[in-house]
Amino acid sequence: MIERVIVAEPRGFCAGVEMAIKALTWMVRLFEPPVYCFHQIVHNEWVVKAFERVGVVFVDDMSQVPKGAPVMLSAHGSAPEVIAAARDRAAVVIDAVCPLVTKVHHEVKRMAANGFDIIYVGHRGHDEAIGTLAEAPSQMTLIEPEDGLELFADRAPEKVALLAQTTLGVYEWRQVLEEAQERFPDLVTSRKSDLCYATTNRQEAVQALASKCQLILVVGSENSSNTQALVRVARENGVSAHRIDSAADIDESWLEGVDVVGLTAGASAPDHLVTDVVDRLAPVHGFELLTVTDEEEYFPLPPQLRSFVITLQKLVEGGFAARGAGEGPLERDREWTATEALSLIASP
Ligand code: SF4
Numbered sequence: 466m467i468e469r470v471i472v473a474e475p476r477g478f479c480a481g482v483e484m485a486i487k488a489l490t491w492m493v494r495l496f497e498p499p500v501y502c503f504h505q506i507v508h509n510e511w512v513v514k515a516f517e518r519v520g521v522v523f524v525d526d527m528s529q530v531p532k533g534a535p536v537m538l539s540a541h542g543s544a545p546e547v548i549a550a551a552r553d554r555a556a557v558v559i560d561a562v563c564p565l566v567t568k569v570h571h572e573v574k575r576m577a578a579n580g581f582d583i584i585y586v587g588h589r590g591h592d593e594a595i596g597t598l599a600e601a602p603s604q605m606t607l608i609e610p611e612d613g614l615e616l617f618a619d620r621a622p623e624k625v626a627l628l629a630q631t632t633l634g635v636y637e638w639r640q641v642l643e644e645a646q647e648r649f650p651d652l653v654t655s656r657k658s659d660l661c662y663a664t665t666n667r668q669e670a671v672q673a674l675a676s677k678c679q680l681i682l683v684v685g686s687e688n689s690s691n692t693q694a695l696v697r698v699a700r701e702n703g704v705s706a707h708r709i710d711s712a713a714d715i716d717e718s719w720l721e722g723v724d725v726v727g728l729t730a731g732a733s734a735p736d737h738l739v740t741d742v743v744d745r746l747a748p749v750h751g752f753e754l755l756t757v758t759d760e761e762e763y764f765p766l767p768p769q770l771r772s773f774v775i776t777l778q779k780l781v782e783g784g785f786a787a788r789g790a791g792e793g794p795l796e797r798d799r800e801w802t803a804t805e806a807l808s809l810i811a812s813p
Pocket of ligand 1: 479480481482540563564565566631632661662663664691732
């Protein structure tokens, strides 16, 4: 029997995911289905299925998009040739890339233009890594964090830069950084690490949880890089940890001899899935929050979507807002949450 559940704060939706989910919600309210989305909007199975039910078609190749269809590009960032192909085919293209991924794309372009060979620490095949590597493929080498730099061959040791996927484990990133600094004394890297605030905050919260519980459950999908990093961080801190898509994935054997369970969620996992886990565990003394920091980050909707909506609003002289999109008018976007957006599409 579980005595207590300690829920990490912050957990779940980050500002980039909030923005992307709200942006795609606008798309399904504005256009007749199907609306096309290049790659999963965010890496969460529940969220993807919710959008599929209202007519979003997720594709991995722009050739799957019919000419003239509305297209959204995912939060993970897209390769320049994908953006060009989308503009070529689609009537409307909205890029829901997270601004913190865009920042890394800019760093790649700047360093490549200055003649650097770039070590990119990331996960092979991940959507974010694919999009970032496409900015300067001939000057970038992908290094998996656990592999270290053995396979990286430099052309000029004084012209090496180090960049990273935003969702790595902090300790994994530090290991590669230290190795790179030792091997390349002139190493250039971003002033702050490329790991985003949401990644680092959620990992700090898991570290804090680790000393207080015997098991940590991480809600999130298998292809969610930051979710997988949370599991690794928990294990690195000596606690048994498992990723689950939902409460249904909990294996009874994990709970044997466990009194206190820690609970968190990756940056793309909806919070109702966390609540379901607490209900499933039914802790005798209930649950408590463990807060390591408050997050106030907010990313506005993509500029192309804002201009499109403003143009439409002008065309219908305000009638648009009153007709149903009023659940998320631009002027109240900061207060409108992705959770509200998801409930809107769940009950059209
Ligand atoms: S995890 Fe970080 S980089 Fe990814 S969408 Fe969220 S804020 Fe942006």
